[in-house]
Amino acid sequence: MAAIIGESPKLALYSYWQSSCSWRVRFALNLKGISYEYKAVNLSKGEQFTPEFEKLNPLHFVPVLVDGDVVVSDSYAILLYLEEKYPQRALLPADPQLKALNLQVASIVTSSIQPLHMLSTLKYLEQNVGPQESLLFSQTNVEKGFNALEKLLKDINGKYATGDEVYMADVFMAPQIAAAMQRFKIDMSKYPRLCRIFESLKALLEFLDASPERQPDAVH
Secondary structure: EEEOOOOOEEEEEEEEOOHHHHHHHHHHHHHHHHHHHHHHHEHHHHHHHHHHHHHOOOOOOOOEEEEEEEEEEOHHHHHHHHHHHOOOOOOOOHHHHHHHHHHHHHHHHHHHHHHHHHHHHHHHHHHOOHHHHHHHHHHHHHHHHHHHHHHHHHOOOOEEOOOOOOOOHHHHHHHHHHHHHHHOOOOHHHHHHHHHHHHHHOOOOHHHHOOHHHOOOOOO
C-alpha cells in the first residue's frame, strides 16, 4: 500500500502503522513540513522478509527512508540524516548541552527501551518462556528506561522534554510513551514529568497525524 503525504513528495518512507520507530520518523517529517510517499510494509504478514525489502534493509526492520539514491534505515540514523539534509525546523538545538541531552534521550529510547519490546523479541520470549513472562520482561525494561528519563528531565522547565520547543528528545519519547500505555499498560502516574511532556505533545497536529490509527495501512 502506498499513499501520498503532502504534495509532490520526493521522499519515500517504508513504514508499518503500529511501529513506534516509524512513528518517530513520521512525526519528524511532519514537524519539518516534508512531504513523502508512504509505503506500507506489513510486518504481521512478513513483508519485511521479501527480497525487495531486504535490498533496502538487510535487517528487515522498518522504517526505511528513500531520498533519491540515498537509502537510510534505522530511525536514529534517519533523524540525523533529515537534520543535516533538511535543516528547516531544527530538531536539535544549537546549544551544545541541550543538543547532547536530546541525543542522550533519543539513545535511551532506541537502545535501552524499544529493542527490548520489539515484535521479534516478544515473539521469541512468548515461544520460549510464555506470554506472561514476555509481558513482564517488557514492562520491567520500559519502566527501567522511564525511571532514567524521569530523573534526567525532572528539573527542566518548559512544556516539552528540554524546554518550550519540540526537539528530538520529544520525537523519540512520545511514541514510546504511547506504546507503553497502550501495549504494556504502564502506570504513567509514577512518571509525572513524562506525563506532562506527553500531554503537551499529544495536542500537536503533527503528532496526531503521525499516529498509528491515521496511517493508510491502519487496521481498525
